[in-house]
Amino acid sequence: xxxxxxxxxxxxxxxxxxxxxxxxxxxxxxxxxxxxxxxxxxxxxxxxxxxxxxxxxxxxxxxxxxxxxxxxxxxxxxxxxxxxxxxxxxxxxxxxxxxxxxxxxxxxxxxxxxxxxxxxxxxxxxxxxxxxxxxxxxxxxxxxxxxxxxxxxxxxxxxxxxxxxxxxxxxxxxxxxxxxxxxxxxxxxxxxxxxxxxxxxxxxxxxxxxxxxxxxxxxxxxxxxxxxxxxxxxxxxxxxxxxxxxxxxxxxxxxxxxxxxxxxxxxxxxxxxxxxxxxxxxxxx
Numbered sequence: 306x307x308x309x310x311x312x313x314x315x316x317x318x319x320x321x322x323x324x325x326x327x328x329x330x331x332x333x334x335x336x337x338x339x340x341x342x343x344x345x346x347x348x349x350x351x352x353x354x355x356x357x358x359x360x361x362x363x364x365x366x367x368x369x370x371x372x373x374x375x376x377x378x379x380x381x382x383x384x385x386x387x388x389x390x391x392x393x394x395x396x397x398x399x400x401x402x403x404x405x406x407x408x409x410x411x412x413x414x415x416x417x418x419x420x421x422x423x424x425x426x427x428x429x430x431x432x433x434x435x436x437x438x439x440x441x442x443x444x445x446x447x448x449x450x451x452x453x454x455x456x457x458x459x460x461x462x463x464x465x466x467x468x469x470x471x472x473x474x475x476x477x478x479x480x481x482x483x484x485x486x487x488x489x490x491x492x493x494x495x496x497x498x499x500x501x502x503x504x505x506x507x508x509x510x511x512x513x514x515x516x517x518x519x520x521x522x523x524x525x526x527x528x529x530x531x532x533x534x535x536x537x538x539x540x541x542x543x544x545x546x547x548x549x550x551x552x553x554x555x556x557x558x559x560x561x562x563x564x565x566x567x568x569x570x571x572x573x574x575x576x577x578x579x580x581x582x583x584x585x586x587x588x589x590x
Contacts, residue, residue, distance in 0.1 A: 309338045316347045323564055325350045325520070325542065329361050332541040348564060350519040351541065360521075360540035363457050364408045370535060373514055375507070378534050380459035382408070389451070390443070392458035397421050397439055402461040407453040415453055417442065418461060429490035462526035462534060464489045468496070469504050469525060470542070470549045472556050472563075473517035479569050480556055481508040482549040487581065492545050495581030498552040500574040503533055511538065520546070520560055552578045 312335070316324060324342065326332035326349070335342065336354040343349055351357060359365045370377045379396070383389035389405065396403035401421045407414070416434040423438035437445075466489040472480040483501040488494035504525065511523065522543035524536040549556055552574070559569045 308334060309341055313342050316342060321347055323348055323350050323561070325560070327541060327544070329540055332357050333361060350560065350564075352516065352518055356515055356517075357540040360515075360538045362409050363406065363537055364455060366535075366538055367457075373510075375510075376528075376532060376534050378459045378462055378528075378536075380457055383456045383458055384454050386446075386451075389456055389458065393419055393439070393442075396458065396460060400460055404459050404461050405451075406457050406459075408455045408457055410453070415451075417449075434490055460528075462528060462536070463531075464526065466490075466492075466536075467501070467504065467525040467533070468492065468543055468545065469508055469523040470546055470554075470556060471508050471512060471517065471521045471523060472559055472569075473512045473519065473521065474563050474569065475518055476513045476516040478505070478509045478512040479563070480554060480559055480572050481505050482552070482554050482556070482572075482574070484545070484548055487579075492543075493582060494585045495579065496545070496548050497577055497579050498549065498554075498574055499577040501533075507533065507535070519563070520556065522546070548580045551580045
């Protein structure tokens, strides 16, 4: 409850220049109370609240993307258990699999990958993602306590999973960094960093349409024709943005240059680089 007043006190006491949101809640709260915190030297590094409200909600994001002719996954919105089961069965009949996820969430929580035939239950991402057969899913429905409506029911896309760091300036993409997850379900197990012209093109279009300014993160997967499709656009920087910095892209330094109204050089990867945290190099005995 004291979040905004505490941030205001910290920025005033320490003459803080940039407040950089690290979570959806931070970004929404700070942007909504921008006038309370910002002054001649202190700026909140995120766009207006009305834009963040779109990005923090997958249903609104997909509606926006569809309206602006982006290729997005086939999806449906379920507001009741009856609708949820109907859409799952429809997609499984059509594609033999379906994915459900909350319309509002972060960190890949409460994601279910439902397949036509799978006897065992597989958990990933520290239990945040569950892969399960349709019969087991229906049998254990009450156990899973699925009450996070509205729920997105969508087609299952193909790996790899890509994170795309987007540093933007007044609707222009300044630094776009593609990070391919080594483990698709675990964003912190390491990445291959490289330049993907398809994501650069999509990132430029996203930045322009939303008039993005500062640092954001976009996630992609692929359809059966190997075409990248947007999973989500996060209303704040990625939790693993340090990977891009480790690969030699000075994203945070460039963000400071934007604050200082200096011209920022566009950075591109010249070669693929693998970045892995040391803990992922040790095998569990």
